[in-house]
Amino acid sequence: xxxxxxxxxxxxxxxxxxEDVTDAxxxxxxxxxxxDMVYTEFVPSDGLxxxxxxxxxxxxxxxxxxxxxxxxxxxxxxxxxEAAIMAEEAQPEVIDLNFGCPVNxxxxxxxxxxxxxxxxxxxxxxxxxxxxxxxxxxxxxxxGWDEESKIIVELAERLQDVGIAALTIHGRTRSQLYKxxxxxxxxxxxxxxxxxxxxxIGNGDITTPEEAAQAFERYGVDGIMIGRASFGxxxxxxxxxxxxDTGEKLPPMGVAEKVELAKxxxxxxxxxxxxxVGLLEMRRHLSCYFKGLENFKETRxxxxxxxxxEEIVSILDFIKEKWx
Numbered sequence: 251x252x253x254x255x256x257x258x259x260x261x262x263x264x265x266x267x268x269e270d271v272t273d274a275x276x277x278x279x280x281x282x283x284x285x286d287m288v289y290t291e292f293v294p295s296d297g298l299x300x301x302x303x304x305x306x307x308x309x310x311x312x313x314x315x316x317x318x319x320x321x322x323x324x325x326x327x328x329x330x331x332e333a334a335i336m337a338e339e340a341q342p343e344v345i346d347l348n349f350g351c352p353v354n355x356x357x358x359x360x361x362x363x364x365x366x367x368x369x370x371x372x373x374x375x376x377x378x379x380x381x382x383x384x385x386x387x388x389x390x391x392x393x394g395w396d397e398e399s400k401i402i403v404e405l406a407e408r409l410q411d412v413g414i415a416a417l418t419i420h421g422r423t424r425s426q427l428y429k430x431x432x433x434x435x436x437x438x439x440x441x442x443x444x445x446x447x448x449x450x451i452g453n454g455d456i457t458t459p460e461e462a463a464q465a466f467e468r469y470g471v472d473g474i475m476i477g478r479a480s481f482g483x484x485x486x487x488x489x490x491x492x493x494x495d496t497g498e499k500l501p502p503m504g505v506a507e508k509v510e511l512a513k514x515x516x517x518x519x520x521x522x523x524x525x526x527v528g529l530l531e532m533r534r535h536l537s538c539y540f541k542g543l544e545n546f547k548e549t550r551x552x553x554x555x556x557x558x559x560e561e562i563v564s565i566l567d568f569i570k571e572k573w574x
Contacts, residue, residue, distance in 0.1 A: 251449045251472040251473050252449070253343075253344060253386050253388060253415045253416045253449060254386035254415045256317055256343050256344070256386065258286045258287055258317070258473065259286060261466055261472075261473065261474075261494055262286035262287060262472075262473040262474075263284065263285055263286050263462070263473070263474055263475075263476060263487050263490055263491065264285065264286060264287045264288070264289070264418075264451060264473055264474070264475040264476070265277065265280045265285045265287070265288040265289060265475070265476060265477075265480060265487075266289065266390075266453060266475045266476060266477030266480075267289035267290060267291060267292055267319075267321045267346070267348070267390075268291065268477055268478070268481070269291050269292050269351075270291065270531075270534070271291070271481055271534075272288065272289060272290065272291050273291060273519075273522070273523070273531065274310065274311070274312060274315065274518075274522045275515055275518040275519040275521075275522050275523070275528070275532075276484065276515070276535065277290075277315050277318070278312075278314060278315060278518050279484045279511065279514065279515050279518070280480060280484045280487060281314065281315060282484075282514075283484050283485045283486075283487045283488045284487035284488040284490075284491045285476075285480075285484075285487045286317075286473075286487075287317045287318070287319065287343075287344075288315055288317075288318050288319075289318065289319045289320070289321050289346060290308050290309075290311070290318070290319070290320050290321055290342075291308050291321075292321055292322075292323050292348055292351060292356075292362075293305055293308045293309065293320060293321060293322045293323070293333070293337065294322075294323060294324060294333075294361075295322050295323065295324030295326070295329040295330045295332070295333035295334075296324055296326065296329050296333075298322070298332070298333040298336050298337070299329055299332050299333060299336070308320075309336070309337060309339075309340040310340070311340055311341075311342055316343060317342075317343040317344070318342050318343060318344075319342055319343060319344035319345070319346040319388065320337040320340060320342040320344075320345060320346065321346040321347070321348050321390070322334060322337055322345065322346070322347060322348065323347070323348035323349075323351060323356065323361050323362050324361050325359065325360035325361040325364065325365060325371075325375075327371075327374065327375050327378055330347070330375050330378070330379055331378050331379055331382045334379045334382055334383050334387070335382055335383060338383045338384065338385050342385070343385070343386070344385060344386050344387070344388050344415070344416075345379065345383055345385050345386070345387050345388070346387075346388045346389070346390055346418075347375070347376060347379060347387065347388070347389045347390070348361075348362055348390055349362065349363060349365045349366065349372055349389060349390065349391040349392075350362060350363050350390045350391045350392045350418075350420050351363055352392070352422075352424045352426075352427045352428070357424055363391070363392050363395070363424035364424070365391075366391065366392060366394055366395040366399070366401070366423075366424055367395050367399075369401055369405055369408070372391075372405070373405075373408045373409060373412055376389060376409055376412050376413075376414060377412035377413070380412055380413040380414065381413075386415035386416070387413065387414050387415060388414055388415055388416040388417065388418065389409050389414050389416075389417050389418070390417075390418040390419075390420070390453070390475075391405070391417070391418070391419060391420070392419070392420045392421075392422055392423055392424055393419070393420075393421060393422060393423050393433065393436050394423050394424070395423060395424050395425065396423050396424065396425040397423060397425070399423075400423065400436060402419060402436055402437075402440060403436065403439055403440055403443065406419075406440045406443070406446060406450075407443070407445055407446065410445075410446060410447070410448050414448065415448060415449075416448050416449040416450075416451060416472075417440070417448060417449070417450055417451065418450075418451040418452075418453055418475050419436075419437045419440060419450065419451070419452060419453065420432065420453040420454045421433045421434045421436070421437050421452065421453065421454035421455070422454060428478070431455060432453075432454025432455040434452060434454070434465060434468070434469050435469075437450065437452045437469055437471060438468065438469035438470060438471075441469060441470045441471055441472075442470065449472035449473060450471050450472055451471060451472060451473040451474065451475050452465055452469060452471040452473075452474055452475070453474070453475040453476075453477065456474055456476050456479060456490075457479040457486075459489050459490045459492070459493030459494070459499060460493070462474055462476075462490040462493070462494065463490075463493060463494055466494070474490075476490075481535075481538060482535065482537075482538025482539055482541060483538075484511075485503055485511075488500065504574060505540070505543070505569065505570060505573045505574040506570050506574045508539050508540060509566045509567070509569055509570040511539065512535075512536060512539050512566055513563060513566055515532065515535060516528075516529070516532050516536070516559065516562060516563070519531060519532045520532075520559060525559065526557075529557065529559055529562070533553075533554040536553050536554055536562070537550060537553070537554050540553075540569060540573075543569075543573050546573075549565065549568070549569060549572075552565055553565050553566075553569075
């Protein structure tokens with residue numbers, strides 16, 4: 251699959267952008283486990299042009315993450331163009347426009363999937379960004395605003411016509427949020443549309459290697475983007491790749507390997523964000539790496555309340571010794 255001149259190989263697996271999850275440390279871990287491309291957290295266009303510290307920090311990318319896309323969102327055309335130009339200066343491989351985020355604080359003010367209610371404006375914002383930057387521009391969106399307005403087949407054509415280089419489709423409407431099952435039939439319809447020639451990337455409810463392989467085979471998508479299933483399980487990319495390549499499933503990851511992964515992730519988080527912030531933001535990950543262990547509640551509480559990196563490493567060693 252190629253996004254403009256960027257060759258991601260056959261049946262690539264992409265890490266979806268997720269707020270408060272896909273920071274540089276998590277992206278690094280996902281790359282280690284086989285993600286072919288990663289994306290930043292959502293970068294607000296209005297925050298960038300106001301020089302907001304948190305927004306600007308999301309533009310920092312590292313060579314070990316490449317290829318990487320910076321994803322921006324907003325609903326004001328001028329702000330989106332200015333933000334795209336600023337993002338381009340960070341030299342990612344791709345500028346991605348978020349027209350899919352369903353959370354209220356974004357969608358209710360017209361950004362993210364809120365743009366699905368204004369498809370003409372969505373297309374014009376995309377056109378303006380494509381014309382303003384030299385990098386490939388891609389879009390991530392949903393099927394529509396609700397069940398009565400699934401506009402993705404026509405919208406995909408219009409977005410291609412204004413020059414996007416690839417399209418990622420989450421198989422839900424905005425009204426669904428993350429409830430119910432993702433509907434891949436319309437994703438497949440977009441892919442089978444003879445007018446479409448850009449890569450179509452499917453997203454939604456891929457949690458196992460079998461589901462990923464089926465999505466490629468049944469719907470013909472060029473790539474698959476994985477979001478929530480990677481949280482607490484970044485090795486899912488390795489599992490899927492192995493299954494696609496060999497038809498066989500890898501054995502479940504053992505506790506000892508998870509412990510060493512958690513240590514690397516913690517060290518990278520502290521390296522990128524500093525001791526206090528890096529440690530605090532690791533807690534959400536540490537609490538998920540060891541889901542399913544019996545009688546783990548007390549140890550989990552220690553793991554996510556300690557403020558000492560050395561103590562956390564000691565707790566991780568204890569986990570390996572007790573549960574492996």
